[in-house]
Amino acid sequence: MDEDEALARLIALAGTSASGAPDAALLRAVVEEASELGARRALARLGLADAAARADMADLRQLLGAWRDAKRSAWKATVDWAVRGMLALLIVGLAVKLGLPGLLR
Numbered sequence: 001m002d003e004d005e006a007l008a009r010l011i012a013l014a015g016t017s018a019s020g021a022p023d024a025a026l027l028r029a030v031v032e033e034a035s036e037l038g039a040r041r042a043l044a045r046l047g048l049a050d051a052a053a054r055a056d057m058a059d060l061r062q063l064l065g066a067w068r069d070a071k072r073s074a075w076k077a078t079v080d081w082a083v084r085g086m087l088a089l090l091i092v093g094l095a096v097k098l099g100l101p102g103l104l105r
């Protein structure tokens with residue numbers, strides 16, 4: 001019996017209960033079957049239902065981690081260069097203000 005049939009039988013059983021309302025265990029079984037079936041369908045639509053999916057996800061996580069590290073390094077380098085540029089401008093401004101270019105002549 002496949003998952004679709006199991007879910008259909010559970011739903012049919014829930015509809016034919018003696019008291020008219022299904023018990024908690026039956027409802028839990030229906031929800032578990034439906035959620036597992038939905039998860040499998042979603043993974044299949046994403047192309048992650050095969051045996052290599054775990055390795056693919058590990059590779060994607062590693063690639064994403066490398067991307068984040070590269071982005072962090074690029075921002076750090078940009079901030080470092082900006083700070084160095086501002087300090088250089090400050091030193092040049094102080095040199096001009098103090099008249100140091102005249103001493104170089």
